Amino acid sequence: MSKQVLAFQDVSFSYQDQQQNRSIPVLHSFSTQVYDREFITIIGASGSGKSTLFRLIAGLEEPDSGSILINGKKYKSRLGQTGYMPQKDLLMPWRTIEENAALPLELRGWRKKDIEEKVRPLLEEFGLSGVEDHFPHELSGGMRQRVSFLRTVLSGSNILLLDEPFSALDAITKLSMQEWLLDQWDKRKATIIFITHDVQEALLLSDRILIFAEKPVCSLQEVAVPLARPRRLKDLDDPAVLELKDHLLAQLRGKVGT
Ligand SMILES: Nc1ncnc2c1ncn2[C@@H]1O[C@H](COP(=O)(O)OP(=O)(O)OP(=O)(O)O)[C@@H](O)[C@H]1O
Ligand SMILES: [Mg+2]
Incomplete structure (x- = not known):
């Protein structure tokens, strides 16, 4: 076991x-x-x-x-x-997709450059490349859930x-x-x-x-x-x-x- x-x-x-x-x-x-x-x-x-x-x-x-x-x-x-993904997707409407995903790293005091290095490849893996700089309302429901999930994964x-x-x-x-x-x-x-x-x-x-x-x-x-x-x-x-x-x-x- x-x-x-x-x-x-x-x-x-x-x-x-x-x-x-x-x-x-x-x-x-x-x-x-x-x-x-x-x-x-x-x-x-x-x-x-x-x-x-x-x-x-x-x-x-x-x-x-x-x-x-x-x-x-x-x-x-x-x-x-x-890593907790609550019932409602709590993406912040004023933050871009990349900034939303990176929130747990930002809260842990990561530097901007390190955040970018960590998050960029994951955005691609999660099917979100090309929308990094978009805002949540511009994404489909499935994409928003992938951003939320990425943020949950980045909790580490x-x-x-x-x-x-x-x-x-x-x-x-x-x-x-x-x-x-x-x-x-x-x-x-x-x-x-x-x-x-x-x-x-x-x-x-x-x-x-x-x-x-x-x-x-x-x-x-x-x-x-x-x-x-x-x-x-x-x-x-x-x-x-x-x-x-x-x-x-x-x-x-x-x-x-x-
Ligand atoms: N913050 C709160 N203050 C007081 N009661 C609450 C609070 N949150 C939930 N409850 C109550 O606790 C019980 C359990 O709620 P909970 O949200 O855990 O249910 P759930 O199984 O997730 O329901 P759903 O499937 O609708 O999401 C319910 O009776 C609810 O009314
Ligand atoms: Mg519930």
Whole structure:
């Protein structure tokens, strides 16, 4: 078994709703582990706590109790320890594509020349050469997602958290982005945790699927995807996979509300 890169140990977390003076429990005594170079997908109904899990991993929220370990370590602050691509693409409209992508390096104090040397070849590899000096609104949805992903990769972390990166894309663009992402995952030797509502996408991409099917989330249902790699879309017609798809849809249906 490869090494653990992320662990939740008995983590509980609630949001405090100040206006209504109540607490909203999201995780209760929750434990899980993710291993090096896995591709994990999280599925679950809207409001089940998927993005909150990422906010906890990324250090934007702190658990009420329990521990979160990254690469085996318990950090005082987890900020900057993982590459986090939030649910909305947060490209800055006033910065060019290159400046958006380079933000993590700039924040770490890299010099302009070193940034250019690092970022230029990656822009090319990510299919963004020719638009370095454009602004985000001039790009297609798929291209914007590639810029966001490049920025996430430039965080330098081995753990990439992608929150519904392809949900706004049309079916064809989505498929080519999924293939592209698998290629990147392989090349960068990264561990990816990926949130989606799309069961087919989860089956196509991941090694394991974690299901958020209760609220607050105490334990996860988990399934391993029984498909070798590389995968093609038609592999999803395999009877064992179709059965798994039905099982996942049944798990998701109507279990969680906000
Ligand atoms: N900043 C916040 N303050 C208070 N409550 C919050 C906050 N963010 C989320 N919540 C609540 O926490 C719960 C989990 O929200 P979260 O955003 O993690 O869900 P999600 O599974 O990512 O949903 P979606 O699939 O719609 O993105 C919901 O009940 C939500 O209303
Ligand atoms: Mg979410």
